Amino acid sequence: MPENQPRIPPIKPDEWTDEVRDLFTVMDGPEAREKGPSRQVMLYLAQHPKLSNLFMTFGREILRDSSLPHRERELATLYIGWTTRSDYEWLSHVAFGLQVGLTEEDIEAVKQGPESPHWTAPDRDLLRLVDQMRDHYSVDDELWASLSGRYDQRQMIEWIYTVGNYMLFSAVFNSLQIPVEPEMQELARKFGIPGN
Numbered sequence: 109m110p111e112n113q114p115r116i117p118p119i120k121p122d123e124w125t126d127e128v129r130d131l132f133t134v135m136d137g138p139e140a141r142e143k144g145p146s147r148q149v150m151l152y153l154a155q156h157p158k159l160s161n162l163f164m165t166f167g168r169e170i171l172r173d174s175s176l177p178h179r180e181r182e183l184a185t186l187y188i189g190w191t192t193r194s195d196y197e198w199l200s201h202v203a204f205g206l207q208v209g210l211t212e213e214d215i216e217a218v219k220q221g222p223e224s225p226h227w228t229a230p231d232r233d234l235l236r237l238v239d240q241m242r243d244h245y246s247v248d249d250e251l252w253a254s255l256s257g258r259y260d261q262r263q264m265i266e267w268i269y270t271v272g273n274y275m276l277f278s279a280v281f282n283s284l285q286i287p288v289e290p291e292m293q294e295l296a297r298k299f300g301i302p303g304n
Contacts, residue, residue, distance in 0.1 A: 112285040118151035127157040134164045149196065152286050167277065170270050171204075175263055178208035184234045184267075185274045186210070186218045191242060193302040194278035199292040201274075202299050215299055230258060241271045 119128060121144070131154050132140035135147070145151065153160035174181060182205035189198030202215055217226035222235035233254050240247050247255075247268075256264055280286075288296065 114152060114287060115283070115285050116152060116155050118148065119154040124154075125157070127161075128154045131157045131161045131164065134161060134168055148289055149281070149286055152284060153280075163276075163280075167273060170266075170273050174266055174270065176259075176266050176270065179205075179210055180231075180234055181270060182208050182210055183214065183218070183231060184238055184271060186215065187221065187235050187238045188242070188271065188274045188278060190218055190302050191221070191238065192275060192278035192282065194281050195296070195301045196281040196286055196288050196292075197274060197278045198302055199288050199295050199299075202295050203292070212299075219300075229254075237267060238271055241268070242275060 124132075124144075129141040132145045132150055135150070136145050140146070150160075150164075153164070170181075182201055185201045186198065186205055188194075189196075189201055205215060206212075213226065217224040218235075220226075222232045222239065227235070233251060236251055237247060237255065240251060252264075255267065259267065
């Protein structure tokens, strides 16, 4: 899988300040202060530990503590990764998606978007939500009404934050050209990467 060179270097162990170590704990817990993060992406984001800590804390809330159904959240996130051409976002959420109930057929159908005959109407709405927010920075009345028939007001706000969060993640990963984790290579071979 060809990769561009990262635009910033990963932070080195001798540069791990207390602020950097605090960032590592956001996703990996207190033991990461000494052993470092489980994902290499954190070594790149640690070049700006204060801002990245805030960003990752918000992302952790969406990933781990959201009231949205996990399968549905991962479906939307995968579509974001695919349509924003973010290899990192796509592959990391292929792994998450498989853990929370998405099938290999679902993952392949994501590539076709909401037009795929594979989807139920509720799943199709989630993909349309991504399209509308990505392309128009808003959601039309028809789709809002359809979604709000299934999700309460709090969850509707969560959907907006969730889609926006993963679009921002994709923009960060793409713009900094952060390489995918080594363990993602097999997923790339099996499920492809955006744009290939």
